[in-house]
Amino acid sequence: ITYELVDEANRNINAGGKVPLGLKKKKLRVLVTGGAGFVGSHLVDRLIERGDSVIVVDNFFTGRKENLLHHFRNPKFEMARHDVVEPILLEVDQVYHLACPASPVHYKFNPVKTIKTNVMGTLNMLGLAKRVGARFLLTSTSEVYGDPLQHPQVETYWGNVNPIGVRSCYDEGKRTAETLAMDYHRGLNVEVRIARIFNTYGPRMCIDDGRVVSNFVAQALRKQPLTVYGDGKQTRSFQYVSDLVEGLMRLMEGDHVGPFNLGNPGEFTMLELAKVVQKTIYPNAKIEFRANTEDDPHKRKPDISKAKQLLGWEPTVSLRQGLPRMVDDFRQRIFGNEKLNSG
Ligand code: NAD
Ligand code: UDP
Ligand code: UDP
Numbered sequence: 001i002t003y004e005l006v007d008e009a010n011r012n013i014n015a016g017g018k019v020p021l022g023l024k025k026k027k028l029r030v031l032v033t034g035g036a037g038f039v040g041s042h043l044v045d046r047l048i049e050r051g052d053s054v055i056v057v058d059n060f061f062t063g064r065k066e067n068l069l070h071h072f073r074n075p076k077f078e079m080a081r082h083d084v085v086e087p088i089l090l091e092v093d094q095v096y097h098l099a100c101p102a103s104p105v106h107y108k109f110n111p112v113k114t115i116k117t118n119v120m121g122t123l124n125m126l127g128l129a130k131r132v133g134a135r136f137l138l139t140s141t142s143e144v145y146g147d148p149l150q151h152p153q154v155e156t157y158w159g160n161v162n163p164i165g166v167r168s169c170y171d172e173g174k175r176t177a178e179t180l181a182m183d184y185h186r187g188l189n190v191e192v193r194i195a196r197i198f199n200t201y202g203p204r205m206c207i208d209d210g211r212v213v214s215n216f217v218a219q220a221l222r223k224q225p226l227t228v229y230g231d232g233k234q235t236r237s238f239q240y241v242s243d244l245v246e247g248l249m250r251l252m253e254g255d256h257v258g259p260f261n262l263g264n265p266g267e268f269t270m271l272e273l274a275k276v277v278q279k280t281i282y283p284n285a286k287i288e289f290r291a292n293t294e295d296d297p298h299k300r301k302p303d304i305s306k307a308k309q310l311l312g313w314e315p316t317v318s319l320r321q322g323l324p325r326m327v328d329d330f331r332q333r334i335f336g337n338e339k340l341n342s343g
Contacts, residue, residue, distance in 0.1 A: 036063030105210030118173030198263025202241030230292030
């Protein structure tokens with residue numbers, strides 16, 4: 001069924017008219033804030049594939065038009081350069097709220113802006129969801145657990161967060177965003193969904209965004225030493241982006257508010273990650289130790305029992321399977337560009 005026919009059917013429903021047979025399946029209008037970013041652009045691909053109309057709102061701080069170029073000629077796709085800190089009026093059925101820099105290097109760059117994005121940006125998008133009766137999904141983060149004293153982290157754990165540190169603009173910003181979402185839900189009947197996302201990697205990550213997987217992959221491809229911060233014994237759990245997108249969509253479509261941890265429970269030390277990257281890309285890559293950043297969490301690993309049970313979701317792509325897919329994309333972008341620059 002074409003979009004026009006469905007649109008016609010929707011108009012009939014709104015006008016109290018009879019719905020023509022076979023046209024009951026309503027295609028959705030979906031707003032994706034931060035849709036030009038790494039995760040957002042993969043989510044947009046899936047929504048468009050499903051037949052939805054998608055509006056992306058992005059200020060291009062860390063996002064890129066190139067991530068969405070393949071949709072530009074699709075009439076079901078729209079993109080607006082807009083900062084979510086400012087109000088905006090749009091009519092949609094669902095809001096996936098992703099707008100916020102995710103890499104520590106980016107979110108520390110202008111910490112006050114990061115807080116504004118998380119607090120005022122989330123408030124505006126909740127206000128929009130309330131006005132139009134849309135369902136609202138917040139992409140929160142495992143950082144709400146801070147430097148966790150419980151391992152692995154369960155959703156009921158309240159976290160161990162420094163409120164005045166250099167990461168606080170992001171951690172506390174996201175914690176406030178969760179609070180806002182729950183208050184709009186409890187007090188104003190907005191249908192909300194909260195995802196706590198653990199470290200995610202894949203194609204379209206910014207090449208030099210300072211996150212560990214993108215750093216190691218770019219360094220190994222350029223035959224530079226892999227920079228391990230601290231003693232390299234801190235741990236993270238790395239999720240491939242397609243698994244995350246599947247989890248976000250199940251959460252949005254399901255009946256549960258959350259919060260839900262969405263992450264891959266496979267846990268690696270940074271030294272182990274460096275070894276996997278060496279093996280995948282360049283076995284002779286050297287490892288160089290650097291001073292670690294302030295307040296770096298010592299370990300992180302999701303307990304995903306809740307998502308397994310209530311969303312029927314679990315990751316299917318291991319680090320060893322996912323990494324090569326990201327490497328292909330990075331290789332093309334790094335060497336494609338370098339060729340362009342030198343030619
Ligand atoms: P990203 O930086 O690639 O994408 C964020 C997008 O938001 C970018 O396109 C950026 O331009 C846009 N943006 C930032 N501030 C904005 C503003 N004020 N107004 C409008 N647009 C704005 O990051 P990502 O990895 O795709 O992360 C997406 C979301 O998922 C973020 O909310 C992040 O906090 C969350 N998350 C990601 C991870 C991860 O490992 N990737 C982990 C936990 C949480
Ligand atoms: N808002 C928005 N788009 C909308 C509706 C609201 O950006 O479609 C903003 C609005 O400007 C306000 C915020 O969302 O800053 C919260 O809106 P709400 O109606 O919940 O609160 P109020 O405006 O009453 O403070
Ligand atoms: N890290 C590293 N080398 C790098 C970049 C990061 O060893 O080039 C470490 C960092 O100190 C942290 C972990 O990798 O312990 C994950 O960092 P990232 O910035 O990817 O995400 P975080 O989980 O800290 O938000």
